[in-house]
Amino acid sequence: xxxxxxxxxxxxxxxxxxxxxxxxxxxxxxxxxxxxxxxxxxxxxxxxxxxxxxxxxxxxxxxxxxxxxxxxxxxxxxxxxxxxxxxxxxxxxxxxxxxxxxxxxxxxxxxxxxxxxxxxxxxxxxxxxxxxxxxxxxxxxxxxxxxxxxxxxxxxxxxxxxxxxxxxxxxxxxxxxxxxxxxxxxxxxxxxxxxxxxxxxxxxxxxxxxxxxxxxxxxxxxxxxxxxxxxxxxxxxxxxxxxxxxxxxxxxxxxxxxxxxxxxxxxxxxxxxxxxxxxxxxxxxxxxxxxxxxxxxxxxxxxxxxxxxxxxxxxxxxxxxxxxxxxxxxxxxxxxxxxx
Amino acid sequence: xxxxxxxxxxxxxxxxxxxxxxxxxxxxxxxxxxxxxxxxxxxxxxxxxxxxxxxxxxxxxxxxxxxxxxxxxxxxxxxxxxxxxxxxxxxxxxxxxxxxxxxxxxxxxxxxxxxxxxxxxxxxxxxxxxxxxxxxxxxxxxxxxxxxxxxxxxxxxxxxxxxxxxxxxxxxxxxxxxxxxxxxxxxxxxxxxxxxxxxxxxxxxxxxxxxxxxxxxxxxxxxxxxxxxxxxxxxxxxxxxxxxxxxxxxxxxxxxxxxxxxxxxxxxxxxxxxxxxxxxxxxxxxxxxxxxxxxxxxxxxxxxxxxxxxxxxxxxxxxxxxxxxxxxxxxxxxxxxxxx
Numbered sequence: 001x002x003x004x005x006x007x008x009x010x011x012x013x014x015x016x017x018x019x020x021x022x023x024x025x026x027x028x029x030x031x032x033x034x035x036x037x038x039x040x041x042x043x044x045x046x047x048x049x050x051x052x053x054x055x056x057x058x059x060x061x062x063x064x065x066x067x068x069x070x071x072x073x074x075x076x077x078x079x080x081x082x083x084x085x086x087x088x089x090x091x092x093x094x095x096x097x098x099x100x101x102x103x104x105x106x107x108x109x110x111x112x113x114x115x116x117x118x119x120x121x122x123x124x125x126x127x128x129x130x131x132x133x134x135x136x137x138x139x140x141x142x143x144x145x146x147x148x149x150x151x152x153x154x155x156x157x158x159x160x161x162x163x164x165x166x167x168x169x170x171x172x173x174x175x176x177x178x179x180x181x182x183x184x185x186x187x188x189x190x191x192x193x194x195x196x197x198x199x200x201x202x203x204x205x206x207x208x209x210x211x212x213x214x215x216x217x218x219x220x221x222x223x224x225x226x227x228x229x230x231x232x233x234x235x236x237x238x239x240x241x242x243x244x245x246x247x248x249x250x251x252x253x254x255x256x257x258x259x260x261x262x263x264x265x266x267x268x269x270x271x272x273x274x275x276x277x278x279x280x281x282x283x284x285x286x287x288x289x290x291x292x293x294x295x296x297x298x299x300x301x302x303x304x305x306x307x308x309x310x311x312x313x314x315x316x317x318x319x320x321x322x323x324x325x326x327x328x329x330x331x332x333x334x335x336x337x338x339x340x
Numbered sequence: 341x342x343x344x345x346x347x348x349x350x351x352x353x354x355x356x357x358x359x360x361x362x363x364x365x366x367x368x369x370x371x372x373x374x375x376x377x378x379x380x381x382x383x384x385x386x387x388x389x390x391x392x393x394x395x396x397x398x399x400x401x402x403x404x405x406x407x408x409x410x411x412x413x414x415x416x417x418x419x420x421x422x423x424x425x426x427x428x429x430x431x432x433x434x435x436x437x438x439x440x441x442x443x444x445x446x447x448x449x450x451x452x453x454x455x456x457x458x459x460x461x462x463x464x465x466x467x468x469x470x471x472x473x474x475x476x477x478x479x480x481x482x483x484x485x486x487x488x489x490x491x492x493x494x495x496x497x498x499x500x501x502x503x504x505x506x507x508x509x510x511x512x513x514x515x516x517x518x519x520x521x522x523x524x525x526x527x528x529x530x531x532x533x534x535x536x537x538x539x540x541x542x543x544x545x546x547x548x549x550x551x552x553x554x555x556x557x558x559x560x561x562x563x564x565x566x567x568x569x570x571x572x573x574x575x576x577x578x579x580x581x582x583x584x585x586x587x588x589x590x591x592x593x594x595x596x597x598x599x600x601x602x603x604x605x606x607x608x609x610x611x612x613x614x615x616x617x618x619x620x621x622x623x624x625x626x627x628x629x630x631x632x633x634x635x636x637x638x639x640x641x642x643x644x645x646x647x648x649x650x651x652x653x654x655x656x657x658x659x660x661x662x663x664x665x666x667x668x669x670x671x672x673x674x675x676x677x678x679x680x
Contacts, residue, residue, distance in 0.1 A: 004390050004579070007570060014380040016363040019570045023356040027563040030603075030629050040354040050344050223367040223619045223648045230347060230359045231567060239344070263370075279563045279628060284619055288645045289370050295644075295669070303643045304635075305628045308563045329635070 024231065027308040032321040039280070039308045041233055046316075047122070049236035052244060059121060059152040059248065067127040074130050077318060081137035085129070091169030093162045094147040096129045098136040106340040110178045112141045113166065113206070115194070117185030117312055119215070119245035120151045120159060131184060131315050138324060139331035144170075148190070155251035156260060163194040167203065176204035177339045182330060184315045185283070188214025192262035192290070195270055205271050208337040210330045212276040213283045213312050214290055216263035218246040218255040222285030232282040232310040242282075267293050272300040274333040276326050278309025300337075304329055364571065367648040372661040379620070379648045381573055386656075387462070389576035392584060399461060399492040399588065407467040414470050417658060421477035425469070431509030433502045434487040436469045438476040446680040450518045452481045453506065453546070455534070457525030457652055459555070459585035460491045460499060471524060471655050478664060479671035484510075488530070495591035496600060503534040507543065516544035517679045522670060524655045525623070526589075528554025532602035532630070535610055545611050548677040550670045552616040553623045553652050554630055556603035558586040558595040562625030572622040572650040582622075607633050612640040614673040616666050618649025640677075644669055 003020075010018040026040045043049055047066060053059045078085050084099040114132035116123050124147060132145035146166050149158035170179060181191045188211030198205060220238045229237045250260055258265035263286065273294050277287035287303070294301035306314065306322050314326045343360075350358040366380045383389055387406060393399045418425050424439040454472035456463050464487060472485035486506050489498040510519060521531045528551030538545060560578045569577045590600055598605035603626065613634050617627035627643070634641035646654065646662050654666045 004577075008383050008390065008576075011570075011573070012382045014377070014382060016365050017571055017573065019362050019364060021361040022359050022566070022569070024359060024563075024566045025356050027561075027625070029557075029561050030633060037354070042352050042354060043348050050348065217369075221367075221369050223364075226362070226364045227568075227571060227619060229362070230351075231357055233351070233357065236348075237344075279567060279624060284645075285367070285647055288619060289647055291644075292646065292665075293370060296665070303645060304631075305624075305643060305645065306632065307625055307629055325632075325636070 031307055034317065034320050035308065035322050038313055038317070038320070039233070039310070043233050043236050046234070049240040051241040056152040056248070063122055063124065063150065063152065066122060067125055070127040071125070074126050074133070077130060078133050081133055081318070083133055083136055090144065091165035093166050095166065096126070096132065096145040096147065098129065098132050098143045098145065100136045100140055102140060103142065104140045106335070107140050109340055110141060110180070110338050111170065111174055112139065112143045112334070113170065113179065113181045114143050114145045115148065115163065115181065115183035115187035115190045116145060117183065117187040117315065119242060120186045120249035121245045124150055131182070131187070134315070134318050134323070135182060135327060137318075138327040139334070151245065151249035151251070156249050156253055159190055160193050160197055160259060163190060164197055164201070167194065167198065171204055175339065177207045179206045180208045180210065180334045180338055181206050182210035182212070184212040184312045186215045188212050189216055189262060192216060192265070193259045196258060196262055196265040199269055205269070207339065208272045208274070208334050209270070210274045210276070210333065211290065212315065212326070213281050214275070214286055215283065216286040216290045217261045218250065219261060222289060224282060224284035228280055228282050228284060231280050234311040234313060235282040238282070263289055263293060267297040267299060270294060270297065270299045272333070272337045274302045274304070274330055276304045276306070276314065276330070278306045278313060280308055280310045282311050302333060371647055374657065374660050375648065375662050378653055378657070378660070379573070379650070383573050383576050386574070389580040391581040396492040396588070403462055403464065403490065403492065406462060407465055410467040411465070414466050414473070417470060418473050421473055421658070423473055423476055430484065431505035433506050435506065436466070436472065436485040436487065438469065438472050438483045438485065440476045440480055442480060443482065444480045446675070447480050449680055450481060450520070450678050451510065451514055452479065452483045452674070453510065453519065453521045454483050454485045455488065455503065455521065455523035455527035455530045456485060457523065457527040457655065459582060460526045460589035461585045464490055471522070471527070474655070474658050474663070475522060475667060478667040479674070491585065491589035491591070496589050496593055499530055500533050500537055500599060503530060504537055504541070507534065507538065511544055515679065517547045519546045520548045520550065520674045520678055521546050522550035522552070524552040524652045526555050528552050529556055529558075529602060532556060532605070533599045536598060536602055536605040539609055545609070547679065548612045548614070548674050549610070550614045550616070550673065551630065552655065552666070553621050554615070554626055555623065556626040556630045557601045558590065559601060562629055564622060564624035564626075568620055568622050568624060571620050574651040574653060575622040578622070603629055603633060607637040607639060610634060610637065610639045612673070612677045614642045614644070614670055616644045616646070616654065616670070618646045618653060620648055620650045622651050642673060
């Protein structure tokens with residue numbers, strides 16, 4: 001039978017959409033050459049998407065290995081960007097403070113707190129500061145990268161508790177109206193969960209947040225978990241390490257709990273929020289659903305989607321034009337809402 | 341071989357992404373039940389996606405038939421919404437004026453011009469005013485629906501010439517700072533092309549525009565033409581009537597010409613723009629690329645993406661909660677930028 005007819009007949013009944021096997025080309029318009037290379041790249045460039053470590057100890061070994069192998073590049077990045085880095089404890093939590101050579105006048109009293117990504121299991125130590133480094137340099141901000149507890153050592157709600165401990169300490173030094181929070185993937189979800197917790201505790205709110213491609217729903221709920229499966233070349237599928245990492249972090253708790261999947265929380269009273277994702281992102285729906293839910297809750301919220309980009313791909317390469325663009329949008333958003 | 345391993349091996353070389361055949365379920369969180377039904381619906385609910393009329397005359401017959409069959413529903417919609425409808429000529433172009441019973445004080449001197457969708461070939465006559473009717477009723481605006489020339493009678497640049505004739509006439513009656521333009525699909529692309537033409541002619545600019553799921557690129561360029569192929573249950577694929585309609589409208593001209601594919605134009609000086617699409621929209625990339633290109637041109641531009649929604653699905657059903665939400669966002673955006 002003719003392919004088109006067959007395809008139409010496969011979709012004659014209401015319900016699941018049947019989509020045929022396909023070769024999908026790399027998009028080439030309005031995308032930098034470097035981004036086209038990233039989009040064209042095979043699966044597994046950084047981390048094997050289909051890892052399945054049997055024990056916490058195996059996780060620990062893998063994470064340490066990945067971290068050690070990424071550390072030199074991060075140290076070089078910090079140097080190339082001309083940043084001063086200090087390791088310190090804030091509220092008893094390990095953190096890094098990154099200070100750029102030049103801070104614009106209006107950013108001098110401001111602070112950006114960064115929660116790194118890595119499915120709550122990856123990126124301890126210096127490997128965690130890549131995003132904070134780029135944001136410090138491109139935006140001209142003092143940034144704090146929180147080296148929060150990872151799930152194989154201290155699962156949920158460990159990371160949130162660390163974020164709250166840091167936040168309480170920051171509140172003694174900064175006007176919260178001059179502080180923003182940002183983070184990608186698990187870092188974005190963690191920021192949203194931290195805001196829910198800040199609301200619950202009645203603490204001062206940061207002035208704005210930027211969850212990029214946030215892991216807002218730890219269950220496999222959201223259209224793009226399926227529509228972008230096998231297309232996103234970073235996460236590839238929830239059926240890889242991602243689903244396992246969700247369970248490792250949740251530690252027996254219901255994955256749909258609002259502090260694990262903050263999309264299920266009450267988002268009223270959230271600070272102004274800027275969200276970023278890409279058309280191939282497995283977390284496109286996490287991002288889009290968060291945006292709509294914030295708008296429905298009357299929170300000023302902006303959405304930015306980048307052509308062809310997979311999960312968190314804008315947080316890897318400081319020389320990617322789209323990375324500069326995305327960080328520029330976030331900094332411009334913060335400038336609207338942070339006092340100085 | 342294990343499926344995951346096979347899938348990884350199919351993507352070991354840089355380049356095209358290989359995606360397996362799949363069944364993709366209907367998303368169910370943060371989506372109304374009615375929208376879930378729309379997402380679940382088979383292909384071809386309104387128009388056969390794979391039509392291929394051999395001549396202009398055949399097109400004309402099909403279009404007339406579709407139009408006649410949709411007219412009673414549109415007339416009922418106008419009545420249900422309590423609108424007054426008048427057929428009139430503006431600048432020599434057939435138009436409909438829709439007036440709601442109640443117009444809020446700040447909208448009384450404002451006007452919204454609507455360019456209907458339909459791939460430049462569908463929806464002549466009263467069938468074209470569905471969107472203008474909803475916008476008039478939900479937003480509380482006097483709206484003008486332009487019944488512009490269709491491609492089987494008067495191809496490119498016929499529709500743009502009609503829009504410009506209407507615009508010149510409107511400029512004699514309205515302050516352009518109190519006028520907005522909106523439209524979905526071909527209507528969205530037509531508005532963008534009209535703005536390029538207004539720039540070229542040096543006429544006054546409307547205060548804001550709302551191209552929804554705009555046909556900004558008439559060539560099959562943009563990631564979602566492929567990523568959302570067979571997934572979008574409205575357009576389904578560029579290989580159906582869509583690509584044929586592009587050629588019919590272009591009438592031998594290069595499809596990438598900026599007045600045919602306005603994404604290729606210089607978007608500097610565009611009015612503030614609000615863009616709407618869905619995660620399953622074949623035109624998701626048309627929307628996202630337009631948003632990014634406008635932002636790069638320093639135009640105030642907002643993006644709104646709805647979970648699971650296919651092409652132009654928010655312009656069909658006045659009772660769909662997501663339709664109300666989308667029109668509400670657009671009206672709120674217009675309120676920011678139109679004088680009153």
